[in-house]
Amino acid sequence: MNAIFIHTSFPGWCGGLSYAAKVTHYVDSEVARLGTVLLHRPGPELARLTPRNNDALLFDAIPWVGRAQEEHDAFAAALRSHGVEVLYLATLLAETLAMADARAELTELVLRSPRLGDTLRRRVADHLTYLDPAALADVFIAGLAHEELRVGAERPGGLVWTLMDRHDFVIDPLPNLLFTRDSSVWIGDRVGVTSLAMPARRRETTLTDAIYRHHPRFAGTEFVYHPELEHLEGGDVLLLAPGVLAVGVGERTTPAGAERLARQVFAAGLAHTILVVPVAQQRATMHLDTVCTMVDVDAVLMYPNIAAELSAYTVIAGLDGDEPRVDGPAPFLRAAADAMDLDQLRVIDTGLDPVTAEREQWDDGNNTLALAPRLCVGYERNVETNAQLERAGIEVIAIAGSELGSGRGGPRCMSCPLVREPLRSPQRRVS
Numbered sequence: 112m113n114a115i116f117i118h119t120s121f122p123g124w125c126g127g128l129s130y131a132a133k134v135t136h137y138v139d140s141e142v143a144r145l146g147t148v149l150l151h152r153p154g155p156e157l158a159r160l161t162p163r164n165n166d167a168l169l170f171d172a173i174p175w176v177g178r179a180q181e182e183h184d185a186f187a188a189a190l191r192s193h194g195v196e197v198l199y200l201a202t203l204l205a206e207t208l209a210m211a212d213a214r215a216e217l218t219e220l221v222l223r224s225p226r227l228g229d230t231l232r233r234r235v236a237d238h239l240t241y242l243d244p245a246a247l248a249d250v251f252i253a254g255l256a257h258e259e260l261r262v263g264a265e266r267p268g269g270l271v272w273t274l275m276d277r278h279d280f281v282i283d284p285l286p287n288l289l290f291t292r293d294s295s296v297w298i299g300d301r302v303g304v305t306s307l308a309m310p311a312r313r314r315e316t317t318l319t320d321a322i323y324r325h326h327p328r329f330a331g332t333e334f335v336y337h338p339e340l341e342h343l344e345g346g347d348v349l350l351l352a353p354g355v356l357a358v359g360v361g362e363r364t365t366p367a368g369a370e371r372l373a374r375q376v377f378a379a380g381l382a383h384t385i386l387v388v389p390v391a392q393q394r395a396t397m398h399l400d401t402v403c404t405m406v407d408v409d410a411v412l413m414y415p416n417i418a419a420e421l422s423a424y425t426v427i428a429g430l431d432g433d434e435p436r437v438d439g440p441a442p443f444l445r446a447a448a449d450a451m452d453l454d455q456l457r458v459i460d461t462g463l464d465p466v467t468a469e470r471e472q473w474d475d476g477n478n479t480l481a482l483a484p485r486l487c488v489g490y491e492r493n494v495e496t497n498a499q500l501e502r503a504g505i506e507v508i509a510i511a512g513s514e515l516g517s518g519r520g521g522p523r524c525m526s527c528p529l530v531r532e533p534l535r536s537p538q539r540r541v542s
């Protein structure tokens with residue numbers, strides 16, 4: 112396990128902030144009791160969305176920012192009421208940017224954009240220099256608009272700035288940062304910082320990666336995946352059981368990304384079996400967790416319209432340096448039960464009939480977050496799905512999500528577990 116003692120401070124920012132705690136990060140399942148979670152409270156970056164740019168920024172609608180914040184606050188409150196520690200990405204980022212090395216590194220990555228040009232790059236660098244860590248974190252998350260950049264006769268923006276529309280962004284906002292599940296995933300005591308497929312989201316992983324490498328809470332953290340590797344997103348990674356992962360391949364995660372993750376986790380002794388699950392390459396099923404999530408150690412919530420046709424290729428770790436073995440395809444539910452050493456998985460359907468199932472799958476009915484076995488968070492609007500869960504003995508904490516869901520994500524998408532109670536001894540490695 113990644114157990115460390117922290118005692119440090121961040122001088123020069125908000126009077127200094129001290130950390131003094133033993134921190135253990137470990138996750139080996141989807142359903143064990145949740146201890147700590149990483150969230151991002153939506154902020155000014157959502158206010159940057161307009162009908163002109165929402166498609167490029169991967170939102171289906173223009174959210175009401177104030178209501179989205181209220182919904183997110185209620186989500187965080189529900190987690191805390193069940194004993195979950197909630198960390199906010201923006202706070203961790205600001206604390207990280209109080210360190211000179213991290214600030215220089217992230218600033219350089221932002222300035223590296225080839226669309227800036229030399230003159231505009233110098234103006235942006237000057238602008239960022241004067242910002243304190245909290246303000247700089249705000250810019251890295253919410254972006255920098257053309258009209259917000261300090262330019263003038265003595266400090267011209269150059270040709271690139273001149274030819275920009277006044278509503279363009281010099282630094283693009285990151286409205287999808289709300290979905291913290293995608294940019295990192297913990298497997299055992301190691302973190303995988305993923306490789307996001309869509310251009311609008313790729314800078315998210317630079318922020319997440321910097322937090323895990325520089326923030327003292329995560330000192331000593333070992334990595335099992337890096338952003339420069341093949342495309343892989345956290346919404347496609349399900350920890351079905353200790354040593355057993357399912358990885359969806361489709362719109363966001365490539366087969367090469369799934370293979371790379373398998374090699375990495377096998378080499379680290381974090382798993383013995385990976386189920387690679389092809390998912391239709393379309394918006395409604397962008398990730399595996401849009402059609403399937405776990406709600407108990409032996410139960411899955413699944414979109415019934417594709418449950419029967421969902422298949423899996425079983426990848427087994429090779430022995431003594433041999434190549435991993437690939438078997439299949441086989442029906443996903445059968446392959447998963449076999450890998451998890453179960454007679455069968457219990458299946459709870461999204462909705463009640465095909466039309467309701469389709470509507471509630473679109474509304475993230477499948478995208479539940481388990482707080483413990485038989486206890487999960489789901490959107491209140493998915494009435495039939497929540498009723499199905501309750502009938503199956505799963506308690507549902509229903510939260511509002513009319514605005515949060517406009518970016519196509521539910522409670523699981525909006526949360527990255529950092530700590531869960533282990534389902535197996537964390538000292539034991541899978542051979």
